[in-house]
Amino acid sequence: MNNYSPSDSQTIFSDTDPYADLDHETPMLVQYWQALLRHKIGIALIIASCVALGIVTTLLMTPYYTSTATVEINREQDKVTNVEGVTASDNAVQSTEFYQTQYSLLESRSLAERVVRAQNLATNDSFFETFNVDPDNSGLLTEKSKKQSAARRNARFKLAADILQEHVSIAPIRNSSLVGINFQSPNPVLSAQVANTWVEQFIASNLDRRFSSTADARKFLEQQLADLRQKLEDSERNLSAYADNKQIITLSSEQTSTGKTLSQKTLASANLEALNAALAEAIADRIAAESEASGRPGNKNALINGALNNLREERAKVQAEYAKLMVQFEPEYPAAKALATQITALDRSISGEEFRSRTGTTARYLEALDREQQLRAQVNNLKGQFSGERRDSIQFNIFQREVDTNRELYDGLLQRYKEIGVAGVGTNNISVVDPAQPPEKPSSPKLLLNIVLALLAGFGLAAAYVFIMEQIDQTVKDPSDLKFKLGIAPLGSIPDLGKEDILYSLNDKKSVAWEAYLSIRTSLAFLTDHGVPRSFLLTSTRPNEGKSTSAMALAAVLASTKKRILLIDADMRNPSLHKMLDEKNSNGLSNYLAGEDDLDKLIHRDSLYGFDAMSAGPIPPNAAELLSSTRMNELVLKLTEIYDTVIVDAPPVLGLADIPLLADSVEGVIYTIEAGGVKLRGIQAAIQRVRSSRAHIFGGIVTKVQSRHSGYGYGYAYEYSYGNKKPEAA
Known part of the structure; x- marks a missing residue:
């Protein structure tokens, strides 16, 4: 009977599945939020315990100021x-x-x-x-000794x-x-x-x-002062001995404000400076005397000679008179001749006077020249002496600088030595x-701060608790886990209705249960190319996961669409369909598998929910032997010719051999999983066992899902009850 192609189903499902958005993993923040909601009671207890412990500890602590x-x-x-x-x-x-x-x-x-x-x-x-x-x-009972070691x-x-x-x-x-x-x-x-x-x-x-620090410094400075004092005395002795040896006589010296010698004036330099000045003056006198002795008119002596100037003035007057007479008379005129004779006499007198003046100038020139030569000789002699002294002054200056340096170091250290005794x-x-004052209020413990710290500790412990519990709790929590943890498609989920009777809720087509199974019916319509599979079975990992209830609810939802639906209770070990329909279990599937062929006798027609049902029948001694025959395949083939869909309520997988035998007779398997029920390893082992029988698993249904733990946007409280409000009384 299992002639359905898995590849075709997967293609159709992936193209038209309304839950295709679940192929994407739930965001991490949503997963964290769901984990917090699942463990909200434990988190509240941990935080409350930490806060209470913090308050009690604070009250018991000794106050500190x-x-x-x-x-x-x-x-x-x-x-x-x-x-x-x-x-x-x-x-x-x-x-x-x-x-x-x-x-x-x-x-x-x-x-x-x-x-x-x-x-x-x-x-x-x-x-x-x-x-x-x-x-x-010492403790409380030991006496305290008055003497202590x-x-x-x-x-x-x-x-x-x-x-x-x-x-x-x-x-x-x-x-x-x-x-x-x-x-x-x-x-x-x-x-x-x-x-x-x-x-x-x-x-x-x-x-x-x-x-x-200053005591150590004073001791150090005392040693340094003693050394510098000795160096200063030695350098001064060396300077004096060298000056005496080289006959360097210092007349004066120029010093800086710190006492350092810049330049010195010696006896040789002073003598050379005086003789050089006298030589310059003698040279000037010699040049002036030489100019006067040259006999050029208008020299200095001629200009300052009074007798010569009087003779020249008198000659000028006589020459003027002679010139007047020459205008009227001849040279032979007696008065003119007398004037000419007088002019000649005056000229001879002027010439004689000029000769006497030149003779005195020459004597002065010779005297000036002799003085210049003597001074030059003395200057040249002193130059030689000064050159030797300059060569000697190099070493003298070296000794002088050493003296100045040692004196400066010594004076500085001595001043610091005097100051350091009081400085600092x-x-x-x-x-x-x-200054500190006795506080009026204690600074610790702080109740508010300790409460905050207790809250932080509580949050940390709660986070650790949630993490550990999530690692331990390896169960399916919402439909998104089916795809990523089990590798099967999520067909839908059924909310946890608590104490509400889900079978009673099916009578109300606006109930949350009806809306949930109607959503699953929509998913079933996209499983195959002919819509809802012609035959499928529902199984689970263990009992009480909502498998039988889901099978009956799906049969009721499919029957509401005017389709002919047959629900078979194949759990012959623990039948439940007859109880839910309030009918007897005298005839059913076990009778047919044992050889009964009258289907009208075995099928209960037109139940309360609009579908036909076949109960499990009397419990056989070995259900696996009955299912191993070919009659189950023949039964499903016959029924699919009569009904639009045949739904088989199969027994759980683990520990039983029934599912591999039943799965081969239907198009596929719908796996029912209780949220927070069986561990993932148990579910994975059960699914692997189903797949080992070459059965095709259409997908899974998650039952008993907590509405506030769901990651589906609005949650069940809104999703399945939207518009489900009773009209207000007029």
Whole structure:
């Protein structure tokens, strides 16, 4: 009978299946939401338990009081000596390093020990009782010894420091030099005392480090000063000895504001400068005397000679008179001749006077020339001496620079040595802004914060619970699992109607059950090229998965379309059809398989739901032997000639041999799966067993699906009951 081609069915189904959108996997967020809904009770219990535990824990916790002292830490520049250039440049990187160092110092073990010593906490039993700590491990029944050993005192001291470090916290204020020192304890007064003492000891430790640093620096500078003093004395001796040896006599020197020698004036350079100036003056006198002695008219002596000038003036007057007479008379005129004779006498007098003047100028020239030559000789002699002194001054300047350098280093170190005893020790870069005050309200525990943390913990545990349960719960939850987990097509799903009688709901064609099976009927119409299969059976993995109910509901839905439908109860081991139809099970399928051929006697006509039915009949001793004959195939062939569709309600698959025998007599199999029922491995094994009999599985129906767990958009509450409202009374 199984002459149906699977390939044809698959082609038709894929082209026309109204549930083809289920070929796409359900979005992850939808799957997560469905998982949360499935485990909502467990999630609520976990979260409620965590919140309750958080509240109870908060109420049982000892209240702690936090006191805060605020200090300002200014950036400091550490300079040991100006000579060595140990200077901390104030850049961003080193500022960050400085403040990080200060924060670490505030949290240091040594500072906690200073506070323990300052407050004498190691011997204060009330301090340990405040933190509910037994420093001696003595218990309640052991008497406390008044005398304690050194090891015990050290242990108490270490424990007190550990308690302080555990309860102190440093809170730098962002983008500022302010730092908050927080200390929390069950006693508000103790919190303020420890916070203030912590600040005091931090300032004291900072001053102690400064003093230790300057003490080391002074010791270092003392050694350096002794070395530099010796070097300065040696360099000065070398300079003096060299100057005496080379006869370098320094008259004056030019120095900078720091005492460094720029230039020196020696005796040789001073003599050379004076002689050179006298030589220049002698050269000028010699040139002037030489010009006068050359006899050129208009020289300096001629111009300043009074007698010569008077003779020339008188000659000019006589020459003028002679010129007037020559206008009227001849040269032989006696008056003219007298004037001519007078002019001649004056000319001789002028010539004699000029000769005497030139003779004096020559004498002065010779005197100036001799003086120039003597001075030049002396200058040349001093030049030789000065050249030798210049060569010697190179080494002299080397000694002088060494003296200047050593003196500068010595003066700088001496000044720093005088300053370092007080520099940085009397001043402090740490100041208290706000001292700690005893707090009025406890800082912990915080009920609201603990509730939030409990909620977060509850959500985390709930998520872990859901994840574990989802990994453990390997069941089918909605129709989308059929395609991806079992490899069969989803034909539809039946909602979980709870206590509602699904058979009673079939009487109402607007009920949710009717709408669900009508949707499956629509899917059946697209399974084959001739519409709804002529024959098919419904089976399941185990009993009570809704197989028989679905078979009866599908028969009723198909019969409502005016088709002739026959429903056969083939579960002869546990028949149920006669109970649902409220009829006797005296005749049925087992009778036919045993040899009865009167079908009219075996079929119940026109049941309450509009379809014909064949019950299972009397329970045979071995149902598998009856099904192994050819009469089942013959029965289905006969009935498909009479009815439009033959529906077989088959027994479950696991543990029985009936399904492989029945599947060969129908066109295909519709597998019924209860949502959240059988594990996937059991369903997969059952489906594999069905396929091993060469039966074709049309698809699957998921029953008892929780409407709020469905991933189908609106959900069943809307999908199957849309418009299903009773009309309001007029």
